[in-house]
Amino acid sequence: MERLTEHTVSCPYCGEAIEVFIDPQDAGDQYIEDCQVCCRPITFNVISDSMGHLSVTVHDENDSY
Numbered sequence: 001m002e003r004l005t006e007h008t009v010s011c012p013y014c015g016e017a018i019e020v021f022i023d024p025q026d027a028g029d030q031y032i033e034d035c036q037v038c039c040r041p042i043t044f045n046v047i048s049d050s051m052g053h054l055s056v057t058v059h060d061e062n063d064s065y
Contacts (some may be wrong), residue, residue: 007053011053012060014038022054032061 004021016037027048032041039042045057 001008007054007056009044009056009058011035011038011040011044012040012058012063013042015039020056024048024052024054024057028053 004023007020007022008017009020010016013035014037016035018036020033026046028046030043030045032043034040035042041061042058043063043065045059047055047057049055
């Protein structure tokens with residue numbers, strides 16, 4: 001069982017820094033989680049590089065990427 005990794009992201013709406021825990025099994029996935037401060041929906045993209053390091057990008061529901 002792999003461990004959860006802690007990441008800090010900024011809410012695309014209110015700009016508040018939020019601590020999130022990411023499961024390595026979520027690599028390649030996209031999901032929505034509400035901001036803990038302003039309660040607006042944040043879209044999370046979890047990416048794993050060739051070395052297995054996780055990175056997280058976030059955007060609001062209206063951003064096109």
